Amino acid sequence: MGEYKDFSEEINRKIEEIQRKVITGEVTLLDVELFPIFENLKDSLNTGNLNRYSITYKNASQLLIQKFEELKILINNIDRKEGFLKFLKSNPEDSEIYQLLNDCWIKPFNIESLSLDFLEYSRDKLSVKRGYPTSIEHIEKVEVKDTFLLEVPEQKFTEKMLIFYNNIKNKLPCSFDEIFEDDQNQIRIYENFVYLLHLLQLGKIKYQKETNFLYI
C-alpha cells in the first residue's frame, strides 16, 4: 500500500497558493519555478493515483499556459527599446539602476594556455578523499638491568568494579560529589572514578546531567 502515495492534494494546494500570489500581485508567474511541480507529479504518479493526478496535471498545465502568456508579453516588451528610454526619463536614482545591474555581473575566466586535460586532472585530484599518511614512531628503548616483572592486580577488573558498586549502591540516589567525598586518596578516587564510568556505560548506574545526580 505504501507504493500508492497520493500527493495530488498537496500539489493542488501548491498550485492554488501560486495562483493566489499571482492574483494578489505578490509575484509574477515568471518568477515562479514550475519545474518542481511537474517533477513531483512525474515521480509520484502510479496506477493507484492516476485518476486524481489527471486533474492535478490539468491544473499544473493551466499554470504553465499562463506562464507562457506572461513570457509572450515580456518578449514583446523587451523589443520596445522606447520602454527602456521611458524608464530612464522617469529619472531613476543611481542606486535603483545599480540594484537593477545586481546579479547580472559575470566574471570571465581567462587563463592562457590552459588545457582541458589540466582542468580534468585538477578536478580529479580535488575530488579524491585524502587521508593522512601513517607515520611510524619508534619507541624509545629503556634498558632494565634487573629482571622486569609486570605487576598484575590480584583481582580482575570486573570483580573490583562490582565491589565498588556494592559499596555505593546503598548511597544512591545521591549527587556525584557525595560518592567521593569521604575518600582522600587521589589514586583511589581515580580508580573508583574509572569504575563509575564503566558502570554508567553498562547501565548499572544512571546519571542525570541537569541535577548532577546518580541513581539506579
Next chain:
Amino acid sequence: MNEFTILMHLLSNKTNKIQIGASKEEILKALNIHGKNESVYFQDLITHLSSYIEPLGLQIRFNPLSSRWYMAFEMQTSDFFSANPFEGKPRLAATLFCTLIYCLKNLGIAKIQDIKEIRKKKHIIEDLKELRKMGYLQLDDKLGYVSLTPLIGYQLDLNKLFIKLALKVKDQKS
C-alpha cells in the same frame, strides 16, 4: 591534444583588455572544420564542452557586442568572487547603463548631449572619461559621440539585464 584542448585555449584566451575568447569563424578555422554541417558540429562542440566544464563552476557564454564566445564563471560563483567592477560606484554604473540604453537605441552610438540630459547630473563628462579609462567606452569629444567597446558584453549578462528591465517597465505601467 584534442578539439576540447584547443577550444579551452581559444575560449579562455585574452587578446587584450577588451578582447576575450574567439569568434565562431576563428574556432572553425583553428579546428579545421568546414563544409555544410560546420554549424551543427560547432554547436555540438560548444554543448559538449559546456557539460564538461560545468562541474568546475565554469560556463561558455556569447558576447553579442563582439560576437565572440568566451569562458566565464557561473553566475553564483561570479557573485562569490564579487564580479561587479562598479562596487561602491553607483554613479559610474548608472552613467554606463544610460550609455548602454542609448547605444542600443541608436545602432551602437550615443550622443553625449543625450546622456547629459537624461542623467540630469553634473560631472557626466568626467564619468564618461573615467569609463573610457576603464575600457568600457570610446569617446569622440569633437563630434560629441560615445560608443561602447565589447568589454561590458563580457562582464554583464545583457539578456538577463534586459529581462529585468522589461519586468520593471511592465511593473511601472501596471
